[in-house]
Amino acid sequence: MPNSILNQYDWYPSPVSAMMQQAIIPVSKDIELCVEVGGDPKNPPLLLIMGLGSQLIFWPENFVKRLIDAGFFVIRFDNRDIGLSTKISRSDLPKTNTLAAMMKLQLGLDNSKTPVPYRLDDMAEDTAGLIKALGFRQVHVLGASMGGIIAQILAAKHPHLVDRLALVFSTHNKPLLAPPRPKQLYTLIKRPNSYKEKDIVEHGKWFIKTVGSQGHIDEEAVAEVAKLRYQRCFYPVGSVQQLKAILMTGSVQPYTKEIKAPTLVMHGSNDGLLPPSHGKAVAKDIPNATFKLIKGMSHDLPEYFQPFIVAELKKHMLQVS
Secondary structure (H helix, E strand, C coil), X not given: CCHHHHCCCXXXXXXXXXXXXXXXXXXXCCCEEEEXXXXXCCCCXXXXXXXXXXXXXXXXXXXXXXXXXXXXXXXXXXXXXXXXXXXXXXXXXXXXXXXXXXXHHHHCCCCCCCCCCCCHHHHHHHHHHHHHHCCCCCEEEEEECHHXXXXXXXXXXXXXXXXXXXXXXXXXXXXXXXXXXXXXXXXXXXXXXXXXXXXXXXXXXXXXXXXXXXXXXXXXXXXXXXXXXXXXXXXXXXXXXXHHHHHHHCCCHHHHCCCCCCEEEEEECCCCCCXXXXXXXXXXXXXXXXXXXXCCCCCCXXXXXXXXXXXXXXXXXXXXX
């Protein structure tokens, strides 16, 4: 990214990372996103899209450093309703039955008529707006979990903005794919004991222990991120509304089949929240996509697996081994 583009916004050192600069960037009339950038602006830009309820800090610091060292100019951001980005308040909408909506999604039944504050299409438009606001002609995109669904919509609706695409532990919510295992499914509906910091940190540790890669979880690092997440911005409504966006968007398989960007799909063999069949189905539906099963990984990015993932991204996006 040319320095002239950087100078268009009020960038300042990130409060959470010595490698990054931060700015609040308007991407539409109503939405501003908190964005961080790091690395050499002359390097190929890599936009990271994170998953459900996850602030930009959920991209592990070591992982971001590896991406920068690999030759990427890294951009990460808080999706709407999370972190320091715009919050959406819609008290006028009726309550929804989350479990019933999950069941309808699994069976391929239509949830689209249920009113919700926004859908994943809207979040994809936020992302397209960010790319344009930063002045990029094209970017590489890495989407994780819900971020991978958003990335698929983005790549299908705005193919001119996406150079190469990568997805990790994601899905397209095609009907009748393997459901989450019961223990991992419970993480989507269990609430913390209270909204006090100590209980939120304990809940965050329990969540990663439940969905994460067993034997590779750094509990101290998980607790630090959970604490930082709370102190940076605690807004539980955002996670609820993002989950509704997933459920009421439904299957994005039609978008998946329209993707033209060269695509790498990676998925952990031990993922219980989104079993590996989800990643395989996505890769099958994207023309000429490559699928990589990562043995022993679950629904997280522990340090043990990062060198392999970054090497695959470098090979796929920069075409350097």
